[in-house]
């Protein structure tokens with residue numbers, strides 16, 4: 001029977017809620033999309049609870065209207081530069097070696113791998129088993145059913161700021177929606193755009209959003225490194241705004257319409273009209289000059305990505321190169337600039353293997369949201385519906401709440 005699930009990606013630029021139906025064969029059909037401009041967030045973390053909660057609510061209601069469902073629970077994507085990762089080992093004994101390894105043993109091994117010293121306000125959000133070793137035999141992906149005395153796990157631990165997690169959860173719950181699971185954004189993006197071959201060969205997923213650039217590096221089929229850099233499309237827009245003396249929103253519009261990362265390919269005589277501060281006059285500026293500003297910041301972001309790959313000693317270990325995604329990956333010429341600068345294969349990753357309302361979300365900006373939905377679809381443990389299909393009483397309750405808010409003094 002079909003299962004209906006929901007996902008909310010809380011980004012710095014936009015909040016995107018998706019509703020999807022998981023078919024028997026694991027086919028995912030998107031039945032609801034709700035996108036609103038993000039508010040109350042900076043570089044992936046909540047800075048204004050009221051604003052952020054309200055924006056989340058608007059996005060959810062849009063997706064509810066399109067899908068005809070009421071969302072009562074959702075998988076939620078979160079980001080921020082507080083995200084870090086480390087690889088750890090855990091070991092447990094399996095009695096006298098007279099019984100097969102079971103789920104409880106693998107859970108105990110993972111629990112042992114989680115015993116690492118953490119700074120104050122840090123929690124392990126995802127303990128991901130990379131591979132298992134049974135009695136010294138390594139490279140085992142699933143040890144359940146094997147006989148052995150000793151089980152070891154190599155685990156990738158994704159660590160996040162506890163308060164940032166609580167804030168995101170609180171903003172979602174303020175909309176009367178339960179959080180099934182908080183998922184780090186680059187993990188979700190990887191789910192949506194990477195192929196199994198790329199992960200096996202070695203690949204870096206690079207999600208360049210508005211506020212952050214998130215990375216998830218895969219080696220030999222499993223995740224090796226996860227991190228988030230405080231650089232993104234907002235800085236590109238900001239540079240254009242400062243250079244052209246124009247408001248941020250105008251600069252954003254100019255960037256999305258005309259920016260090209262290979263600025264030297266742009267005709268030197270091409271002009272664009274821009275409304276500037278002061279007397280609001282319309283000024284004509286060279287498109288090539290504007291592109292040079294955007295390209296300089298794009299180069300800086302790619303430079304930081306290259307540095308992180310080098311720092312983790314993974315350069316040379318990623319034959320599948322880099323897969324760019326996130327809204328900024330839509331900038332023409334960015335892929336070519338990355339190839340030129342980082343000297344590795346680069347492609348732009350767009351969400352794959354979807355049915356239903358795919359048109360509006362078939363772009364790199366929706367990799368995370370689609371990945372969250374896929375995450376939920378793959379979770380066998382989430383047996384129950386994430387959505388309340390009938391939902392009428394809840395809808396009525398929400399409308400009453402909205403009405404009530406109209407009469408409350410604004411804080």
Ligand SMILES: Nc1ncnc2c1ncn2[C@@H]1O[C@H](COP(=O)(O)OP(=O)(O)OP(=O)(O)O)[C@@H](O)[C@H]1O
Nearest residue numbers: 011012013014209210211212233326327328331365
């Ligand atoms: N054609 C384009 N050229 C350049 N930049 C673009 C283009 N289209 C979108 N962008 C940029 O992509 C960014 C938004 O990307 P995305 O929607 O992935 O961000 P987000 O997920 O909300 O933010 P984050 O992941 O950083 O929290 C914005 O800075 C936007 O200007």
Ligand SMILES: [Mg+2]
Nearest residue numbers: 011185209368
């Ligand atoms: Mg994002």
